[in-house]
Amino acid sequence: MSRLINIGFGNMVNSDKIIAVVSPDAAPIKRMVQGAKSAGTLIDATQGRKTKAVLVMETQQIVISALQPETISKRFSVHLTLEDKGEENE
Numbered sequence: 001m002s003r004l005i006n007i008g009f010g011n012m013v014n015s016d017k018i019i020a021v022v023s024p025d026a027a028p029i030k031r032m033v034q035g036a037k038s039a040g041t042l043i044d045a046t047q048g049r050k051t052k053a054v055l056v057m058e059t060q061q062i063v064i065s066a067l068q069p070e071t072i073s074k075r076f077s078v079h080l081t082l083e084d085k086g087e088e089n090e
Contacts, residue, residue, distance in 0.1 A: 003083070005075050007065040011045035013055060015076060020056040021069045029054055036062035 004012035022029055033054060036042040041061045049066035056062060065072065 008067040
Protein backbone atom coordinates (compact mmCIF):
# COMPACT_ATOMS: atom_id res chain seq x y z
CA MET A 1 0.00 0.00 0.00
CA SER A 2 1.50 3.32 -1.00
CA ARG A 3 1.83 6.10 1.56
CA LEU A 4 2.62 9.76 1.18
CA ILE A 5 5.51 11.37 3.05
CA ASN A 6 5.57 15.09 3.79
CA ILE A 7 8.71 16.63 2.28
CA GLY A 8 7.97 20.11 3.58
CA PHE A 9 5.47 22.95 3.18
CA GLY A 10 2.56 20.61 2.56
CA ASN A 11 4.26 18.81 -0.33
CA MET A 12 4.01 15.02 -0.39
CA VAL A 13 5.64 12.19 -2.34
CA ASN A 14 4.75 8.54 -2.71
CA SER A 15 7.10 6.65 -0.36
CA ASP A 16 7.02 3.56 -2.59
CA LYS A 17 8.57 5.49 -5.48
CA ILE A 18 11.60 6.94 -3.63
CA ILE A 19 14.93 5.41 -4.66
CA ALA A 20 17.28 7.72 -2.76
CA VAL A 21 17.37 10.83 -0.56
CA VAL A 22 20.71 12.62 -0.92
CA SER A 23 22.39 15.89 -0.08
CA PRO A 24 22.66 18.36 -2.98
CA ASP A 25 26.26 19.37 -2.19
CA ALA A 26 28.15 16.86 -4.36
CA ALA A 27 29.00 17.85 -7.93
CA PRO A 28 27.37 14.75 -9.51
CA ILE A 29 24.11 15.50 -7.69
CA LYS A 30 24.23 19.12 -8.86
CA ARG A 31 24.69 17.89 -12.44
CA MET A 32 21.81 15.47 -12.03
CA VAL A 33 19.53 18.28 -10.78
CA GLN A 34 20.59 20.55 -13.67
CA GLY A 35 19.96 17.73 -16.15
CA ALA A 36 16.50 17.12 -14.72
CA LYS A 37 15.76 20.85 -14.86
CA SER A 38 16.69 21.06 -18.53
CA ALA A 39 14.78 17.82 -19.32
CA GLY A 40 11.68 19.06 -17.51
CA THR A 41 11.68 16.24 -14.95
CA LEU A 42 12.58 18.36 -11.92
CA ILE A 43 9.93 18.93 -9.25
CA ASP A 44 10.76 21.90 -7.02
CA ALA A 45 9.18 21.54 -3.58
CA THR A 46 11.43 24.10 -1.85
CA GLN A 47 8.93 26.99 -1.89
CA GLY A 48 11.80 29.34 -2.77
CA ARG A 49 14.08 28.19 0.01
CA LYS A 50 17.54 26.64 -0.20
CA THR A 51 17.65 23.05 -1.48
CA LYS A 52 18.80 20.73 1.29
CA ALA A 53 17.66 17.34 -0.05
CA VAL A 54 17.32 15.70 -3.45
CA LEU A 55 14.91 12.80 -3.86
CA VAL A 56 15.48 10.44 -6.76
CA MET A 57 12.25 8.79 -7.83
CA GLU A 58 11.57 5.53 -9.70
CA THR A 59 9.84 7.54 -12.42
CA GLN A 60 13.14 9.21 -13.43
CA GLN A 61 11.98 12.44 -11.78
CA ILE A 62 14.05 14.45 -9.34
CA VAL A 63 12.34 16.19 -6.41
CA ILE A 64 14.16 18.91 -4.47
CA SER A 65 13.16 19.79 -0.92
CA ALA A 66 14.11 22.38 1.70
CA LEU A 67 14.15 19.73 4.44
CA GLN A 68 17.34 17.99 5.53
CA PRO A 69 17.84 14.44 4.18
CA GLU A 70 17.92 13.18 7.79
CA THR A 71 14.47 14.65 8.46
CA ILE A 72 12.99 12.99 5.39
CA SER A 73 14.73 9.74 6.28
CA LYS A 74 13.21 9.80 9.77
CA ARG A 75 9.75 10.37 8.33
CA PHE A 76 10.33 7.46 5.97
CA SER A 77 11.49 5.25 8.87
CA VAL A 78 8.41 6.12 10.92
CA HIS A 79 6.29 5.14 7.92
CA LEU A 80 8.04 1.75 7.69
CA THR A 81 7.75 1.17 11.46
CA LEU A 82 4.03 1.92 11.43
CA GLU A 83 3.60 -0.38 8.44
CA ASP A 84 5.37 -3.22 10.28
CA LYS A 85 3.19 -2.75 13.36
CA GLY A 86 0.08 -2.87 11.19
CA GLU A 87 1.16 -6.19 9.71
CA GLU A 88 1.78 -7.66 13.18
CA ASN A 89 -1.71 -6.73 14.37
CA GLU A 90 -3.48 -8.44 11.46
